[in-house]
Amino acid sequence: MNFKNKTVLITGASRGIGKATAMAFAQKGAKVGINFRNNLKEAEKTLAELPGECHQLFQQDISEKDGPEALIQRFVDCYGRLDILVNNAGISIFxxxxxxxxxxxxxxxxxxFKTNLFAVSNLCYWGAKAMMKNGGGRIVNVSSRGAFRGEPTKPAYGASKAALNSMSQSLAKALAPHKIYIGVVAPGFTETEMAAITLTPAERENLLRESPFKRMAQPQEVAHAILFLASDGAEYSSGTIIDVNGASYLRS
Incomplete structure (x- = not known):
């Protein structure tokens, strides 16, 4: 996969899956825009670690009504075009x-829903408008296995991701004539900095038992699936949902 000179905007990119995705795109030659809300220190650290040139930070709260439009406009003002949009930012409340x-x-x-669905739908809207002006593009939305298996302690999270999946597939049909291709990656629990801080030993042990691999996903493994959906040659996978959960949940 070669993304030389492609412009990529990634939301929630200061750490975790977003950071790994930013790193993967940069390694393949892309110009990466790192969106973050509050954690400037982590965002600056991620920016400094990216290989290549012309990467930028974009601080914006996408959950605000005007946030998505402002973010897309600032990105286009900076780079002149938007080739790839990765909607990774999300929240989870017990x-x-x-x-x-x-x-x-x-x-x-x-x-x-304000962050996980409404903000993403608005980013898709403004992102697609920008892509239409330049002959097309790619949008990859990050969902969750929780959209399929249920989330009893945080049902709004599971519901928001299920809605995200449906929206993405609807937009894959609607935007195909404009050469804008949409894919979804649905990770299981991923070994991020946040997981290391928040998980108790018992919770970690339960998660490790869920997959036959006896481990959690690494952020780089999720990023690999995101890059595939954003790559040239993956156009006919538009509307696809890729599970990255180590066979911890298998859907028919």
Whole structure:
């Protein structure tokens, strides 16, 4: 896969899967825009580690109503065009129905959908508009195995990712005439910096038992699938959802 001189915007790219994806694109010659919300220190660290030149930071809260349009416009103003958009940013809020009050419940649903679905749909809208002006492009949305298996302790997360999958496939049909191709990557639990901080030993052990590989996914493995969907030659995979979960959940 060669992305020489391609422009790539990745949301939530300061660490984890986003960082690994930024690194992978940069290694293949792309010019990478790193979107982040608050963590400037981590974003600057990621930027400094990217090989190649012409990479940029784009601080923007995509959950704000005008955030997606502003982000896409700033990116196009910087690079002149948008070739590839990777919607990786997302949030996950625990809200087990038999433990939380109604205020917490509604807060979790509203904020999860605001970031995981509404922001992504708006980024797809403005990203597609920019791509139409330049003859096409690629959009890759990052979903989750939770869209298929259910998330009992954070149902809004699972629901938002299921909706993301459906939206992506609808847009794959709608945007094909414009030579804009859309794919989805659905990771299982991934070994990120956040996982190392938040998981208890018992939770980690349970996760390791879920896959026959007896390990979690590495961010680079998820990035590999993202790059495939964004690559030349993958056009007829538009509308595809690629599972990257180490056979921890198999769907028919």
């Amino acid at each position: 809200h087990k129905i038999d433990e939380v009050d109604f205020e917490h419940w509604t807060h979790a649903w509203e904020n999860t």
